[in-house]
Amino acid sequence: MKVCFVTTYPLDRRELGGSSWVDRRLLTALGERHDVAVVSVTGPEGARTECGFTVRSAGSVPLEIRSDPARLARVAGSMLFSAQPYQARKFSAFPGWRGAAALLRQSAAGRVVIASGWPGLLLASAAGVPVRAYVAHNVESTIATAHAPWPLRLLGETWRMPRAERALLRYPRRVFTLSRTDATVLQGWGVPAEQLPVPLVPRAQHPTGDAVGFIGKASWPPNEQALAVLLGPVHEQLERWGVPVRLVLAGTGTEAHAGHPRVTALGRVADEADFYRRVGLVVVPRFGASTGISVKMLEAAEFGLPSVVPPELAAAVDPDGPWLAAADPDRTAAVVRRWVAGELAVPVSDWVRRQEAASAAELLVSDPHQPTAIR
Numbered sequence: 575m576k577v578c579f580v581t582t583y584p585l586d587r588r589e590l591g592g593s594s595w596v597d598r599r600l601l602t603a604l605g606e607r608h609d610v611a612v613v614s615v616t617g618p619e620g621a622r623t624e625c626g627f628t629v630r631s632a633g634s635v636p637l638e639i640r641s642d643p644a645r646l647a648r649v650a651g652s653m654l655f656s657a658q659p660y661q662a663r664k665f666s667a668f669p670g671w672r673g674a675a676a677l678l679r680q681s682a683a684g685r686v687v688i689a690s691g692w693p694g695l696l697l698a699s700a701a702g703v704p705v706r707a708y709v710a711h712n713v714e715s716t717i718a719t720a721h722a723p724w725p726l727r728l729l730g731e732t733w734r735m736p737r738a739e740r741a742l743l744r745y746p747r748r749v750f751t752l753s754r755t756d757a758t759v760l761q762g763w764g765v766p767a768e769q770l771p772v773p774l775v776p777r778a779q780h781p782t783g784d785a786v787g788f789i790g791k792a793s794w795p796p797n798e799q800a801l802a803v804l805l806g807p808v809h810e811q812l813e814r815w816g817v818p819v820r821l822v823l824a825g826t827g828t829e830a831h832a833g834h835p836r837v838t839a840l841g842r843v844a845d846e847a848d849f850y851r852r853v854g855l856v857v858v859p860r861f862g863a864s865t866g867i868s869v870k871m872l873e874a875a876e877f878g879l880p881s882v883v884p885p886e887l888a889a890a891v892d893p894d895g896p897w898l899a900a901a902d903p904d905r906t907a908a909v910v911r912r913w914v915a916g917e918l919a920v921p922v923s924d925w926v927r928r929q930e931a932a933s934a935a936e937l938l939v940s941d942p943h944q945p946t947a948i949r
Contacts, residue, residue: 578685580694592869634670659734675701708746712866720863721795753890787853792827811907880920
């Protein structure tokens with residue numbers, strides 16, 4: 575089957591977060607059985623090869639505008655005359671958006687369209703191309719409600735985003751979520767959403783590290799809060815107990831924590847394997863409102879490592895997965911202490927091998943009126 579896959583970021587921009595991590599794995603699964611063309615909402619103009627796929631972008635949609643005051647002002651000003659939320663206007667407010675829509679119309683001709691992530695679905699709708707399947711990485715309204723800064727709240731982001739998201743979710747023929755919890759939320763909206771299993775790639779690495787690690791872009795609000803918890807109450811409790819554990823941080827922006835006691839801050843790493851060789855346990859203390867999945871849980875599992883996560887994150891992926899659940903900072907510190915003492919062992923590899931790539935690929939291309947039987 576001929577497929578047009580719409581992604582948000584260039585596939586080789588690993589530092590931009592979990593979106594392209596998921597899409598690389600979905601594309602690998604699709605590419606094993608189908609002829610796949612890729613359109614990236616952002617990225618340089620023209621065609622290029624990334625991760626073995628030909629990827630096309632119009633080159634005129636900004637990659638990120640949070641550090642660009644002029645572009646932020648442009649988007650904010652345009653919201654005064656539009657009902658679109660920030661998460662739509664930060665793309666559509668720029669003239670290049672029309673070029674990106676035209677490119678997608680051209681690339682989608684004669685192909686089944688799969689949109690992965692909110693910007694991809696937004697572009698498909700603007701281009702007027704039918705979408706066979708949409709993969710929701712998050713419930714965007716949950717993020718807006720929990721993390722929108724006060725200027726966006728004054729502009730109405732917390733009501734704009736839910737209204738826009740509910741309307742746009744009527745566009746695709748089939749809706750998938752990465753998170754089981756998100757599927758339940760969307761079902762409550764009347765959207766017949768299904769969880770999509772993310773195919774994993776087991777890495778040939780035997781865990782040897784003795785440190786506890788965190789990896790992720792520090793500026794993303796949930797990661798920012800998680801780092802505050804890890805380096806604040808979790809670290810303080812471990813210090814009170816006299817647990818001699820080192821913390822290794824990696825990801826863009828984590829170098830700012832280099833002066834923290836017992837912390838090795840690597841900043842952005844060219845190869846995630848360098849980080850995972852240093853650690854034996856990954857901690858993802860993202861408490862509070864939750865949507866989507868933590869791809870770092872899954873990435874750690876690919877490298878054979880267990881993760882300490884809140885029960886909500888465990889339930890979002892698989893409550894029976896290779897996780898150590900901890901509902902608050904004190905419990906997180908207690909799990910780390912037991913791991914350091916050698917009291918905890920988690921069978922990771924068997925669970926990873928059970929995540930079938932074929933299931934995800936065939937779910938995405940199947941006709942919603944003739945569901946594919948997945949075994």
